[in-house]
Structure formats: structure tokens, C-alpha cells
Amino acid sequence: MIGQFAAIVGDKNVLTEAGDRLPYAEGGRGLGPLPSLVVRPRGEKQMLAVVALARELGLQIILQGARTGLVEAGLAQADCPAIILSTERHNATIAIDADNRTAKVDAGVRLSSLNDAVASSGLYFPIDLGADPSIGGMIAANTGGARFLRYGDVRRNTVSIDCILPDVGQIVRLGKGLWKDNSALDLKQCIIGSSGALSIVTSATLALQPLPTSRSGAIIQLADASWLAAILRHMEGRFGSLLTAFEGMSANAVELALKHVPALRRPFSQMGLGSYYLLVELSGPDAISHELLDALLTEAVAEIFSRFPKFCLDAVVGHIDDFWAIRHAIPAALRASGTVVACDISMPRGSISEFRLQAEALARKNWPMLMLADFGHIGDGGLHFNFVWTDAERPMPAAMKYDVQAAIFEKCVTEFDGSFSAEHGIGPANIEFYRKFVPPDVRALSAAVQSAFASVPLGRVNFG
């Protein structure tokens, strides 16, 4: 078997030694099971041959990209004879069509490589993330990020997918890379966000956006998080599509970031006046200067202060990169501060303030030893409602993670009509909640669609 794979991809790209396989066991949230075999094809021909051989041998295929995923969808499973098909070498092509504002890229290309390649055309792929995933992984998870408010997710910015359906045994092209096309069912939409369980994506044509050339930002200290929707609506009314981020950060999360990364610049001489911060970003095209954006944002912040005088405590306009540095330092700061219980949730935007109050009270009552250090994308209703177990003396009790997630998800999904997986997708890490919260009729339909795509098992998620 090993020889058969090696005949396709070369000896070096069939990893059999435990030491060689170990890096492929690590996901974005730590170690999973050690894969029994890792195969690293390059190019469509090798991809097709590897898939055909795995099918012939009756091996399940688990696709793996840059291993930045947060739900374990790309990791091996202990109980199943699967191969890891790593796309990390399948990254030769970035074909830019600047006139069409699109680029066709191989699944193994990293987000940063794509953006480096298209920058000289004045373009970028506008999914803003802390991590640097592969394009295939981004499609599998339908990645969102911090500028979703303006640009949407991977789904919105993907105009075609080339993929292998093992039953078909060849590359199927779903979509032609056009902006506007209604000549068939848009089946690539099923694949986006399917955790690698419907097909093996070999390449995709992505829609690019003009690179903004001016930016301005504000960070605002708030007494608490009680008027987020009102401020958001004010800013959207004022700035429309110039508003490119509207992020919330609890004071706890900001404090952990500042403590963990001492080089971060404190925006206020007096921090922690209140319990919540907002980061507001404007981005403009060539014709709109950053001075104009600064002036307009200063004016809008003043309006907010006069409308909510007791609620708005302090604000700084400018230094946008400093503000983002704090925001992006939060996830690592939480991990460095203890054991994290992460809840990647979303809900209607107007419900966030009330949800935070109720969920915080619930957690304080049941798990007083956990610190709530949440942050999120208020502009799209997404919250990383994360807790940290900071006690270095004792490990967090084994059942606590599940209990906290179950309680937070329950409140979010059933009381606030929200989602238990806003932007990280579905994988072994949360499939139990998928079964719990997604209604049986939707799961039955999903299973029928999944089997329309592939009769052989793919990936680690059964959507039934």
C-alpha cells in the first residue's frame, strides 16, 4: 500500500515514520490522534491518482491543509483506517485575472501567499484572519473573520470550485469563475462549509476586492456592553460600506492581551474605566483620503458620546494598527493565560447585549472560577464567548469544557435563536452539538445531499 502511494507521489511524500507523521496530528487547538499514513500529492494528476487508490483500497480520506482549523475536521481519527491527504504541496498555481478581479488557486495555497501575489494588481482576498490557512481549508470551514461585515465569508467570495468526487473519478468543475451566472444549480455552495466531507477540492477561483488605500479607526471605552446595536446602527448609517470592522472586546480580554504582549501600545492612559471596548474601522478607496476618514470618524464618535454620555467613557481616533494589534493578540493571550473554553457563537446583532448579561450571570453562578474574556464581531453578530481557567495550581475538571459549552450553546441557540458554530465549521470537536441543535429534518436532508456527492466516506463529519 505504501509502495502504491509512493509510486504516485514519490517516497518522500508518503510519511510512515511516527516522527514524520507527528506534525500532521496537530490542529489549531492542539494534538489529535497520530495519523497512520500521510500522503502529500502535488498537482491534479497526483491528487486524482491518490484518491483513486484510496478508494480502491477502501481507505477513508481526510483532507488536511495548513492545520489551522479549530474543530478537528482535518485531523486523523483513532478508530478508522483513513489516510491524511495533505494539500500542503499542492500549491503551484495562482492564476490572476486582474480585469475580472479573480484568481484561480490550488487548494494548498496559503492565504498570505495569495494576498502577496495579487497585491501588485491592487487587489486582495478580503478574509481577515489571525491565522494563515490554506484556501482549501478556508473553503471547508467557510471562514469568516473580522471584516465579514464589509466583505462576507469565503462563500461570498468564491466563484468556482474544481473538485474530485471519488465516485466520478475525475475533476468536476462547479462554476466557471464568473461573477454572475445562473446556468445551473450552484452546487459549489454545498461544498463550501462542508468540512471536507463532500468532495476533495483541488482548486478554486476566488473573487478579489480592490485594496483599500485609506484607513481610520477608533477605540472606544464603554461602561458596559449595553448599547452595542445602537452604536452599530449609527455607524452603519453614517458610513455604509466604508465601515469595515466593528469589533467588541471585553476589558478582561484586553487586559490579558496587554499583559501577554508587553510591546502592545495602551491606547488610553487610564484603561479599564469600564468593562467593554469597541474597535471601529473605516476603509476607503483611493478617492477618499485618510484625513477625511479621520475627520468623519471623529465627528461620528462625538455624536455617539453626546447621545450616550454616561455610557461612553473615552475614545481615541487614529493608530488603527495599534488597535488591531491588541485585538489580534487576544486569542493567544487567552491560551497563554490558562485553559480556554471557547464558544464560537453568533446571534441576531440586536441580541448581543442582552445575551452577554444573561450568559455572564449564568456562568458566574455555575462556574465562578472561570474568567469570561470574550471578544467578537459585533457587526456580524459573531461572539467568541470564551472563558479561561486561570488557576495554574489545578487542572480544569475534565467535564467543565463540555458543560460550559452545552449551557452557553443552549442559551444562544434556543433562547436567542443563534448558532453554536458561527465561523469555525463542524468537526469532531463539535459534532455532538450538531446532533443536538440541528433539527432532524435538516440533518436528514443534509445526509441525502452528502450521499448525492460521495457514496464513499470522506472527511470526518457525517452530516446525518
Add this chain to the structure above:
Amino acid sequence: MIGQFAAIVGDKNVLTEAGDRLPYAEGGRGLGPLPSLVVRPRGEKQMLAVVALARELGLQIILQGARTGLVEAGLAQADCPAIILSTERHNATIAIDADNRTAKVDAGVRLSSLNDAVASSGLYFPIDLGADPSIGGMIAANTGGARFLRYGDVRRNTVSIDCILPDVGQIVRLGKGLWKDNSALDLKQCIIGSSGALSIVTSATLALQPLPTSRSGAIIQLADASWLAAILRHMEGRFGSLLTAFEGMSANAVELALKHVPALRRPFSQMGLGSYYLLVELSGPDAISHELLDALLTEAVAEIFSRFPKFCLDAVVGHIDDFWAIRHAIPAALRASGTVVACDISMPRGSISEFRLQAEALARKNWPMLMLADFGHIGDGGLHFNFVWTDAERPMPAAMKYDVQAAIFEKCVTEFDGSFSAEHGIGPANIEFYRKFVPPDVRALSAAVQSAFASVPLGRVNFG
């Protein structure tokens, strides 16, 4: 049978008289077969009961909204015992969540009613059309329109769908109306653009956009259509998301519009200097005044003129409503001028100029009696590459429509990697081209997905 339907929806809403049924035979491009029975439920309960009864009686269901569709997907078929399920009375609900920028609306609500209802919240559903379709019809066709460049299509602006799958026999909710959600396969995407052949949509939650408050526009006379992509890229670089339309119009199309609607204001004292016009629109939020937009657009137009001096002949900035009036008058003007052969195509944006040259030459050689009067959405690669048979003395030969479409589609799809249906969807009017141009592997997968949704036949399109 009639009595059974009447027991559900009332006598008045089961149309059996030929005269009553006749209006339901008329689509956006004229009369189709007379339906044998029209049933008009109101509310989910009646919708469910009508679907269940039709299933019990073995009747095919064809969904019909506002009858503005252009591919006959909502019209009866002569050869099949189907009922027309008209959603025109199913329009009671428009539930606005202004904080979330969404509205849940019944399928029979018209686009204009939705926009009237949300205007007081400073919001709108940003699909810009000449027609006034129902929301259900817009979902079936995945309507695009003239501001696709900025806002995308119905797909991009739909966050949940409630629908009936006849096999399930109850309302299935696909999506929860959230902006960011990856908690399941996004199955509503299969339904959007499915011509009513996968499920019966009862309602949808739509994403709304802040209503722009400032606008500016330019109309530019060009010698010909040879530098469209370069001008588009210049404008996109300058204006980014402030650019809300970039429309092209052949001089023939503009002349027919001005002739057909004498009240239209001629933007230039001397029209027809060249063979092509561009309409460029900027829209800004509250913080950006229309004076600023006018000034910036004037500057950008001057840059274009200095870069392409022989190509740019004349331009006017301002009077944006006058420009749109001309643009929107074109489709009716073509119909009033003779028999229209319509080709709703799209392609990579950079190919439009060359395609026009080649396709015009092809048509001139083979069908010299046809006038090319094309217009389109250059910003999204969409072209209404339409011809008019203007000879009032003789009818157009019966085979000509098919022959012209087949030749134009062939060139567009196979030589220019384009689409034969950019924004009108698939229906009996173009299903032959679907079979011809959509590859067998994609059709086989589509058929499998279609039967995952509904084992009983729905609509008029078999995606196999």
C-alpha cells in the same frame, strides 16, 4: 378535486374558468400554455395543505409569483397534469429586525412592498430591477440586476429560507436568519436559483443594506466598446465600494429608448458620436455628500479622457436619474421596436470588448437583417446581448431565434468561458441550452441533489 382545493383556500381562490386562468398564463416574455387549475393559498397552513393535497392527487406543482420571470419556469406546461400554485396572496408578513438588518418576508411579497416597508428604517433590499417580482420568484431565479457589482445577487442577500419539501410534509427551516453561521450545510443555497424545482419556498429572511443617501453619476460617450475593462478597473481603484453601477449601452439601444420614450432627456446635445455609452454610478452614505461624489467623479472622468483621448468623446456628470431612466427604458423600447432575440449572457469582465466585436461580426454575416441593440452590466460581466427584428412587414422566421441564441451562446460559453444564463435562471425557455452546455457530470450531480430534496416532481425544470 376542485372542491378539495376550495375547502383549503376558499372558492374564490381556486380558478377554474378559462377567463380567470388566462392572466396566469402570461410570463415576462408573453403567453404560455393556459394552466388547467390555479390555486392561491395564503399563509403557511394553506400552503402546506395545498401541497399535501396535490401530492395525494399525484399532481405536479408549478410555483408562480408575480409572473415577471423570463424563462417560463413559473408557467404551466401543456403536457402534464400540474397545478399552478400562485403565491400572490401569500404576502401577509414583512417582519423587520432593524438592528440585525434583516426582514423575514412571505414568498408572495413584492420587491417594491418590501422596500416600502423597510425605507423608514433607513434600509433597503439592494437588488435593482426594472421589474417588480415576488421574493419567492427572485429566490427561484437568483435575480441579479444593475447593482450586482456592489451588492451581489439574491443569493448573497438571503440568510434563511423556510420551505416545504413535499416528502417531509412540513415547513423545513434552512438557516436561522444570521449573518454568520456555519453550524450545518448551507442547504438553502441549493434552493436559490433552482427555478422552483427543489422545494416550495414559503418565506425567507433577507439581508438589508443601509440606504445610500448621496449619489452621483456620469454618462460617457465612447467611440466604441474597446476599453471597457480598463475604464472599469480605473473606476474600481478610485472608488472601491462607492462604485454602485457600471453599465454599458450600445448606441442602438440608447437610440431605440430615446425614440420609444420621447420624454427622456437627451444627455448630450450631439448623441451618437460613437457606438457605445457607459453609465457610471457612485453612491455614498450619510457622511459623504453628493457634492463630494460629483467632484470626485468629475476628476475621475477627466483622468479617463486624458488616458484615452481618441476613445472618450463626451461626458456629463450629474443628472443620475435621467441616465437611469434611459437605461431602464431600453428593454421595453426593444420590445416595442420589433421581435427581440434575447441573450442573457455573462463572461469574464476582460473579455467583453473582444466578445462584442466577434459576436457582432458573426451576427452581421449570418443575420444582417437583425439589429444588435445590446446593453449590460459590464461591472459584473453580464451582457443582454439582444437583437431586434425591426421589419414590420414580415414576421421573423420561426427558426431564427433559436439559431441566433445557439450561435451566440456557443461563442460565449465555449470560446469565452462564459454563461448562457447570467441572471434569468433556467426554465423551459432555455432548458435545451442547459442540456447542451452544462457538462454531464454536473447534470448528474444536480439530478442527485434535486432528488435528495424532492422525490415528487416540482416546477418545470429537471436538472438531470
